[in-house]
Amino acid sequence: MNILSNKEGTLDWLREKKLITLERSCPVCDDDMRLTETRDRYDGLKWTCKKRKGVDRHSKECSIRKDSWFENSNLSLPETVKFTYWWCMGISQKLIIQQLQLSDHTSVDWAMFCREVCLESLNNQQNQLGGPGKFVEIDECKIGKRKYNRGHIVEGQWVFGGIERDSRRSFLFAVEDRSEKTLLRLILQRIAPETTIISDCWKSYSNLSKHGYQHETVNHSVEFKNANGYHTNTIEGHWRHLKASLPQYSRKKEHYESYLAEFLYRYQHTDEEMFLSFIDDVAKMYNKTL
Structure with missing residues (x-):
């Protein structure tokens, strides 16, 4: 650099x-x-x-x-820029710690600061997905379950998500439950009317057609796509990439919102572009006139 x-x-x-x-x-x-x-x-x-x-x-x-x-950093200005650049490039925390000779605590704090920038940026982009002629896949996923009672204990978290086909536009929300009340509120907030919504047969989605949406369902117990050719492969791929991106250890439930924000921010940007966009978003956080 x-x-x-x-x-x-x-x-x-x-x-x-x-x-x-x-x-x-x-x-x-x-x-x-x-x-x-x-x-x-x-x-x-x-x-x-x-x-x-x-x-x-x-x-x-x-x-x-x-x-x-x-302001609150104990790192030099060049060290802070290097950390930010390498974090945006997806370099592992372990390697960044080695290169900058940081403590684990400092590295964790700065990664959290970076995720907070992602979160604020996404909160300022609350545009709706979909619209007439658009297709949005939705689904819920439980993240952090410990399989077969083995391994490190990680507290589980339900996540509700949607992704617009043929674009990189999507949303993810940590939710406490999968009730119709919870999910419908988010659907109405983030998906435009007249969108074709594709989902599984979860009961909370049963009334979407009453709210101005075209609704297609896929019964995953018997088929991968329905009779009209609709599937939810895109959102299912999204879940796989999300799970792979999460830290394996020391995940805290109160930080899931920031983990999701980081994943979505990276999904929207390539590595090099992400650094420049991230720097612009940092400047906007501290200079509200931009």
Whole structure:
């Protein structure tokens, strides 16, 4: 990454991407603060404002990281960028820890920060799937069941999902149950009227046609596709990829929402494109005017 070849180049790139503010006002006098070099800070620069005359004389300073993605990080700016880039590229946590010589705790925290960006980005994209002439497959899946009473105990979680055919548009929700009340609310929220919805024969889907949808069902106990040629292979493939993407150990139920967000974010982006999109989403999180 050429942007990390020297400190000046790194800072210029961070400011260009709006990951670090280009200007800051003094909290005392409201004048523009100056960016000055320093040896007493990790990054070599700090914001300062010094007034030596009059009743308003003061001396204020703050980190260039203030109110940014980096504010609470103990990593250097280049280390943080490297972690983010490698995480976006799908590099394993183990390898990132080795390369940056991080503690497990630091690595876990930063992976969680990254998933939170994915979650906020997806929450800002609440567009409906489907519409007239579109096909959306839906299904529910139990994730985290321990098979045959062996292996590491992982708390199970029901997930409800939908995927629009011939696109990379989809949704996933961690749900407490598979009742019609729970699933129908999400279907009405995320799937447009007049969509053809394809599902299995789970009873919670039995009234979809009453809510403005075309509904096709596949009875998986006797067939892989119904008499009209409809199947749910796409959403079933989605489940396989989701399960493969989840951490094998130390999964916590309260983090499933962020695991699902990471999976969907990666599904929407290629590796290289994901890093640039991710950086843009980080900037938007900390600069609401973008």
